[in-house]
Amino acid sequence: MAASVTRPALSSLCKINSNINGIYSLTSFSRRISISSVLSTSAVTTETEAAGRGVRGQRRSKRQAGEPRTERMTVDQDWTAVYPTAASFKPSAVPLPVRMGYPVKRGVPPAKKGNLELIKIPNFLHLTPVAIKKHCEALKQFCTEWPSALDSDEKCVKHFPIQVQSKEFVSAGLSLRNPDVRIVTLKVKLSSLNLDDHARKKMIKLSEERYCKDTDTLTITTDSCPLRQQNYDYAMYLLTVLYHESWKTEAWEQEKTRADMEEYEWEDSPSQKKVLDTLLRMRALGAKDEVEEGTREELLGQPAVQEYRDTMLRLKNEGETEENLQQYKEAVKKLFNI
Amino acid sequence: SRPPSHNIVPTSLILCATYHSEGHSGQYYTLPPTHIQKLFPYGLPPRFQLQIKTFNEGCVMVRPPALELISYLKRADYSKPPLRYVLYGDIGTGKTMSLCHALHYCYSQGWLIVHVPDAHLWVKNCKELLPSSSRPSRFDQPIQASQWLKNFKITNERFLSKLKTTQRYVWTKRESTEKGQPLGELIDQGVNRMKSSSDVVGAVLRELRLQAGGATEGEGAFKLAVAVDGVNALWGKTSLKKEDRTMCEPEELTLIHNLRKMMKNNWSGGAILTALSQTGSVFKPRSAYLPSELLGEEGFDNMEPFVPVSVSNYNEKEFESCYLYYLDRNWLQHPHSRSEEGKKELIFLSNKNPSILERLCAFL
Numbered sequence: 001m002a003a004s005v006t007r008p009a010l011s012s013l014c015k016i017n018s019n020i021n022g023i024y025s026l027t028s029f030s031r032r033i034s035i036s037s038v039l040s041t042s043a044v045t046t047e048t049e050a051a052g053r054g055v056r057g058q059r060r061s062k063r064q065a066g067e068p069r070t071e072r073m074t075v076d077q078d079w080t081a082v083y084p085t086a087a088s089f090k091p092s093a094v095p096l097p098v099r100m101g102y103p104v105k106r107g108v109p110p111a112k113k114g115n116l117e118l119i120k121i122p123n124f125l126h127l128t129p130v131a132i133k134k135h136c137e138a139l140k141q142f143c144t145e146w147p148s149a150l151d152s153d154e155k156c157v158k159h160f161p162i163q164v165q166s167k168e169f170v171s172a173g174l175s176l177r178n179p180d181v182r183i184v185t186l187k188v189k190l191s192s193l194n195l196d197d198h199a200r201k202k203m204i205k206l207s208e209e210r211y212c213k214d215t216d217t218l219t220i221t222t223d224s225c226p227l228r229q230q231n232y233d234y235a236m237y238l239l240t241v242l243y244h245e246s247w248k249t250e251a252w253e254q255e256k257t258r259a260d261m262e263e264y265e266w267e268d269s270p271s272q273k274k275v276l277d278t279l280l281r282m283r284a285l286g287a288k289d290e291v292e293e294g295t296r297e298e299l300l301g302q303p304a305v306q307e308y309r310d311t312m313l314r315l316k317n318e319g320e321t322e323e324n325l326q327q328y329k330e331a332v333k334k335l336f337n338i
Numbered sequence: 339s340r341p342p343s344h345n346i347v348p349t350s351l352i353l354c355a356t357y358h359s360e361g362h363s364g365q366y367y368t369l370p371p372t373h374i375q376k377l378f379p380y381g382l383p384p385r386f387q388l389q390i391k392t393f394n395e396g397c398v399m400v401r402p403p404a405l406e407l408i409s410y411l412k413r414a415d416y417s418k419p420p421l422r423y424v425l426y427g428d429i430g431t432g433k434t435m436s437l438c439h440a441l442h443y444c445y446s447q448g449w450l451i452v453h454v455p456d457a458h459l460w461v462k463n464c465k466e467l468l469p470s471s472s473r474p475s476r477f478d479q480p481i482q483a484s485q486w487l488k489n490f491k492i493t494n495e496r497f498l499s500k501l502k503t504t505q506r507y508v509w510t511k512r513e514s515t516e517k518g519q520p521l522g523e524l525i526d527q528g529v530n531r532m533k534s535s536s537d538v539v540g541a542v543l544r545e546l547r548l549q550a551g552g553a554t555e556g557e558g559a560f561k562l563a564v565a566v567d568g569v570n571a572l573w574g575k576t577s578l579k580k581e582d583r584t585m586c587e588p589e590e591l592t593l594i595h596n597l598r599k600m601m602k603n604n605w606s607g608g609a610i611l612t613a614l615s616q617t618g619s620v621f622k623p624r625s626a627y628l629p630s631e632l633l634g635e636e637g638f639d640n641m642e643p644f645v646p647v648s649v650s651n652y653n654e655k656e657f658e659s660c661y662l663y664y665l666d667r668n669w670l671q672h673p674h675s676r677s678e679e680g681k682k683e684l685i686f687l688s689n690k691n692p693s694i695l696e697r698l699c700a701f702l
Contacts, residue, residue, distance in 0.1 A: 270639045278603060278643065282418045308643065320628045325426075325646050332643050336421055338410055 068092035080134060083126040089118045094125065161192035164235070166228055183223040184231040186239065189216050193243060201262060202253075203246040218242075264316035266309045275305060275335070282336075304334045362400045364655040366663055369396040369442060377445045379489045381455045381567075383434050385696060393667050399659060401432060403649045404439040410645065411443065411609055416561055419603040422641055424569070425613040427649035428627045430693030433613040434567055436649055440611055444563040449608070451493050452546065452564045452600070454486070457571035458618030460593050464578055467586070471510075472537050476592045477580070483535035483593055487528045490542070497560060498522035504548055507541050509534045521545065540596035547600065550607035562608030564600055569612035570619055572598055573637030577620050601640065612641075652690040660692070664699050672702040 073082075073095050082093055091112040099109040100117045112118055150156050165185040169178035190211070195203060203218075204211050211218050220238050222231040258269070266272055279299050299305065308331040315324050374382075374396050382390070390396040407423055414421055425433040445451055454460075460482050470476035491498065501521040508514040509531065515524055521542065528538030550562040566572075572594055578586040588594045601610060614632045616622055622632060629646055630638045652660060661681060664670050674680040688695040 271642055274639075275643060278419055281604070281606075312642075315630070320630045322648070325628070325648070329646050332645050335643065336418075337415075338413055338421070338645075 070095040079125075079128055080131045083131075086126050089121075089123050089125070091115065091118070157189070157192070161188055162239075163187040164232065166232075182226060182228050182231055183221065184228060184235050186220040186222075186232075186235040187217050188239065190218055191216055195243075195246065198249065199246040203242055204262070206242055206246060264313060266313055271312055272300075272309075275308060276300070279305075279335075304331070307331045308335050363402055363405065364399065364659040366397040366399050366659065369398060371396075373442065373445065375492075376495075377442060377451065377453075377493055378438065379492050381441070381453050382438055385693070386435065389696075393669075397663065398435060398439055398442075399656060399663075400439070401436060401649075401656060403427075403432070403647050404436040406647055407436065407440040407611065408443050411440065414609060416607050419606050420562075420564075420608045420610050422601070422603065422610040422612065422644040423647055424629055424641065424644045425611075425647050425649055426627060426629050426632075428651070428691075429616055429624070430691045431649045431651055432692045433615065433649045435692075436647075437565055437567055437611055437613045441563065441565050444561075444609075445493075447561075449561040449563045450497050450546065450550075452490070452543070452562065453493065454566045454568075454597065455489075456615070456618055457566055457568040457594075457597065458615065458620070460591065460597075461571045461574070461576040461588060462578065462618075462620055467578060467580070468533070470536065470592050471534060473592075475590060476595065477578075477586065477590055478533075478536040478592050480532040480535050483539045484529050484532050486539060486593075487525050487535060487542070491522075491525050491529070498525065501545065501549060501560075503541075503545055507537075509537070515541075536592040536596075539593060543596050543600050547605040550605055560607075562605075563611065564608065565611045566597065566601070567613045568615035568618055569601070569641070570614050570622070570632040570634070570637060572601070573634050573640065574619060574632075575621050598640070652692060652695070657685065657690045657695070660695060670699055670702045675699075675702045 069082075069092050089112075091114070094112070096112075098112045098118065100112070100115055101110045103109050110117075150159065163186070165187070166183065167180060169181055171178065190200060190203065207218055210220060218239075220235050222235045222238070225231045225234055258265075276296065276299060280295070283295075311324070311328040311331040315328055318324065374390065382396075386396070403425060407425070410421070410423065425436055427433050441451060441453060460479065464479050464482060466480055468478045468480060470478045499520050499522055502518050503515060503521065503524060504517065506514060506517050507524070509527065513527070513531070513534075515527060524538060524542060524545070528535040528542075546562055550560065572588060574588065576586045576588055576591070578591075580586050580590075589598075601612075603610070614627070614629060616624065616626055616632060619632065626632050629641075629644075633641060661670075661684065665676065670676065672680070675684065684695065684698060688698055
């Protein structure tokens with residue numbers, strides 16, 4: 001009781017002593033009051049009562065809080081009326097028994113009443129499905145119909161292979177502009193472009209990390225120009241240039257080595273040469289020097305060699321796994337007739 | 339003399355590794371002590387050597403990978419170029435032991451054995467690295483080379499007097515080995531003169547390659563078994579530094595260079611048995627165990643076409659057999675280990691991995 005009286009007393013003293021740098025006087029006054037509260041109350045009651053009465057006379061008493069709104073909420077009420085916009089968490093307006101925070105020792109997380117943790121975090125109580133439906137209904141009058149011919153994803157991709165994404169920002173501040181609005185992302189699947197084998201490989205090599213192998217999409221992000229329109233034009237220009245360049249074959253492309261190849265090729269690989277050598281040696285141990293074209297083709301055409309070739313390609317291109325190795329083993333065994 | 343419940347093959351089948359078949363899978367067979375001394379002066383895994391000393395006998399479990407290898411060796415045609423077999427598997431699954439088992443088969447058949455117990459020892463921790471006497475760009479490892487020649491001599495005593503050199507080798511201005519000298523002399527030259535021992539190793543390997551498939555009958559006929567453990571060391575990196583502090587490449591070491599030539603299949607009349615090993619390898623991650631991971635691209639291209647043989651952890655029967663063997667030798671002293679629960683604990687802790695099981699049981 002003494003504590004509840006001191007606060008208004010202190011606040012009134014703040015107003016009275018506003019001219020004085022009253023920190024020291026206030027603390028001394030509060031210390032005096034606390035000391036006085038420790039002392040026997042009887043001697044001090046008259047003093048505090050007098051102080052309280054005086055304060056109450058000067059200032060209206062604080063209203064008692066009524067019952068919380070949650071008591072009067074029905075189950076089928078309109079929630080969009082409670083939280084029409086984004087607002088902080090109001091424990092008296094949310095009827096859920098939510099608990100949040102680090103639990104008291106051997107206890108539970110604190111309740112929602114007066115819980116700062118719940119107020120600090122962002123909540124989406126204003127975006128319930130019902131609220132979203134209402135937003136959509138309100139926005140429908142500004143929209144046009146979705147074309148009825150585009151009723152599946154495949155048709156959308158087929159007719160509109162290029163996807164252009166950009167962001168809009170709405171903010172109320174000193175300036176309405178947001179520099180991130182100029183960024184434009186262009187996504188296109190390479191399968192929808194007219195590319196032959198050489199052009200496709202060259203395009204992938206040119207685009208480096210902008211190409212994703214798993215989804216076969218080329219993503220071009222442009223943000224070098226100040227306006228969105230300019231960035232969009234630049235992105236389209238880049239796509240055009242990439243396409244046309246990958247169709248051209250330069251003179252220096254003839255020097256492509258095995259190390260540059262994207263995939264492992266069996267023809268002219270050291271593996272093929274070794275197999276040939278071994279087979280020739282197995283055939284006629286004396287005639288190691290003759291490699292006629294006929295025998296070479298004949299040897300390579302054997303089914304065992306073809307199977308070996310398949311397993312090698314699988315090993316090298318797909319990576320090594322136990323099954324691949326088992327298949328390789330079978331192929332080698334067949335090749336050498338074990 | 340032992341009761342059959344311990345799954346140990348009766349003693350009459352000790353020497354006959356030829357008769358091991360699928361039915362014997364999971365059973366133990368004993369390596370005769372004379373064979374161990376001759377064939378494996380340094381070939382067996384160190385922990386197994388300790389086990390031999392403790393139990394006073396060397397018992398090897400007959401397992402499918404080794405049986406597979408032996409069956410290939412039986413069926414192969416030795417007039418054709420040698421087939422390369424690569425044992426691969428996770429750490430501690432028994433690759434070296436399987437290799438030794440197959441090698442013992444070859445030895446008991448009377449083959450000539452070229453065994454490199456651990457090729458990793460040749461690419462790291464070499465105290466002396468001399469510039470080669472014969473070629474300026476290469477480096478010699480005299481200690482490792484002479485050690486290997488000594489072991490080779492012990493293993494292949496009976497061949498040393500029969501085989502003759504096919505050309506003249508000049509070591510220094512005053513020393514040379516003439517044509518037609520027995521191989522034993524060549525080896526003595528290498529053991530006595532440490533400086534030229536690496537080149538002697540190269541010469542020995544060359545001689546063996548030339549003569550392996552040569553004569554089909556008579557005195558000179560022999561089959562050559564080349565066994566290399568840790569073959570991925572040949573194409574990996576070394577941890578040796580040259581005098582100007584740059585890293586040494588494997589090709590620059592004479593021993594490695596000669597061993598690589600041995601791995602090619604341009605000779606005939608033998609087989610090449612190899613096992614990959616991550617444990618001693620230099621700069622390889624612990625989880626790598628597949629052939630292309632450990633051999634690298636260069637190694638894979640050099641080794642292929644090869645027959646990969648997979649070695650895995652014990653299955654139920656093999657684990658049972660190993661457990662009973664340890665019980666039989668009174669190795670598991672802890673009373674709890676003899677119970678069913680104890681056995682289940684061992685299965686859980688070791689995941690039936692042979693080396694982990696062996697280490698665990700050593701504590702009990």
